Amino acid sequence: MLIDFSKIEEVCVPNFKGxxxxxxKKAYADGRNCIMLDRLMPGASIGRHTHETNSEIMYIVSGTATFTVGDTVETVQAGQCHYCPKGGTHMLQNRGEEPLVFFAVVTEQ
Structure with missing residues (x-):
């Protein structure tokens, strides 16, 4: 199945997860999985949240992502991936000077 993000409307979600x-956000969802191509502008963030029933894989397309996982801060560059397993808690910040573009897959388990 082809998912063409160039044909999916981008939606602006203020204060996502706090x-x-x-x-x-550009997203395709089928009820069990959500496949997204997202952007965060400099200074933007996704609030701390727990993946209680799913896991998330986030591949950085461009920019630099700063993830906080518990007390650990991870800097993830373009070409690298962040994984949050089921039960995991994380948050994401764009502390850089350019837009952060990332591809994310959330799968229900």
Whole structure:
């Protein structure tokens, strides 16, 4: 199945999961999985949240992501991936000077 993000409308989600500013989101969902191509502008964030029934894989397309996992801070560059397993808690910030673009897959388990 082809998912063409160029044909999916981008939606602006303010303060996603309690974060700062806006998440710009293109998403395909089938009820069990959500596949997204998202952007965070400089200074924007996704708030701390727990994946109680699913896991998330986030591949950084461009920019630099700062993830906080518990007390650990991870810097993830373009070409690298962050994984949050079921039961895991994380948050994401764009502390850089350019937009952060990432591809994310959330799968229900």
């Amino acid at each position: 974060g700062e500013k806006e998440l710009l």
